[in-house]
Amino acid sequence: MVEFTLNGRKIRSQMSPDTRLLDVLRGEFGLTGPKEGCGEGECGACSVLVDGKLFNSCITPLANVRGKTVVTLEGFRDSEEYKLLEKCFADAGAVQCGFCIPGMIMASEALLLRVPHPTEEEIREGLSGNLCRCTGYNMIINAVQMAAEKGDGLW
């Protein structure tokens, strides 16, 4: 049994400690924001925040979040930061098929928490672990730039 805080609630997972955090989130708690793309930490579709830092939940053993705070897209959705990111992603036309977007949003949030006014280069680096098979990178970068400008003081 592993205890941790998930989207603001203290919870206990019944799964084996070596289970991938991704499987715990999706299978045990029904959170489908994090997605499985590559399953080996290369695509970022499974991105979550662990104690405010970006993690790939597909290569994080459940045991490693024991006592920590995990936030998925679902736990972030009601915040002002999320609402602004959502609007900017829509306005920039950053969403195509959408599969990578929950991960992109989490990576953007992790970046803006660290660097509230990133340069284009910093945005590209911050999102470098997130792949978009539709290859809509420029619009995604624009969306984060827009959010950083409009969200002045939010992060």
Added chain:
Amino acid sequence: MVKAHYPESLNEALTIKAEKKDQSLLVMGGSDVMVVHKTAPDVIYLNSIAGLKYVEQTEEYLRIGAGCTYAELIDDELVPGILRDTMREIASPAIRNVGTVVGNICNASPAGDTLPVLYAMDAVVVAAGMDDNGKKIERRIPIDKFILGVRKIDLRENEIVSAVEIPRSSYEGMTKLSHTKVGARKAEAIAKLSFAGICKVENGKIADIRIAFGSVGITVLRQRDIEEMIAGTPVSELEGKKADILARYAEVLHPISDQRSTEGYRKKVCLNLLEDFLNNICE
């Protein structure tokens, strides 16, 4: 269901390891073991051990604790610039938040990103263990003796790598420190090949030179005999010696062709990087 252990100190972890021996698996960030779905009846999760998260300097060494992630080390000014630059190019932000330099060593991949730089710096691996009387013992193993082959390391069944030590003389006072990783893209790439070169020019002569290549064999390639031959050369005579140096490395570089690159490309680019390093030694 595996039996998970969450030791909070190195001693506690060593006690468990001494009891469970090869029935147990050590996990820090997990980014390598989770990809290959490696597990064991007993898994010892080491990331609750606050005592393994430190960077400290002695007169001789910089010592990096096994719990330090790349992201933490990149931000630590005690860590040599060449190693921080190398870590900046590893994988992605999410992996740099969990991956550790000690994990990179213990994973012993021929393409381990930090390895050429650590070999060039004569890094020393600190393996902690507990003897039958419950007394903590430490072995210090030079990195080129610790890594035995592909995913093979000289770690005994009762041991845990607690730190890596880097001699300060291997980077302080050096005049040229250079590292290049050649991968298919800027992020998330496994190296096709990599190069590390460290050199000290003193009184117009090459006083110290270290050259290491990664992803060109089962372990990092470093040829001390060739380095010794170069050492002592006046910088003004280096140009004349260059062809001979390149020919000697051409003789010992035997990369293979695989899904990431070809033998010919690897060898050619390694020699080009070496030539570039030699050309720029005086800069």
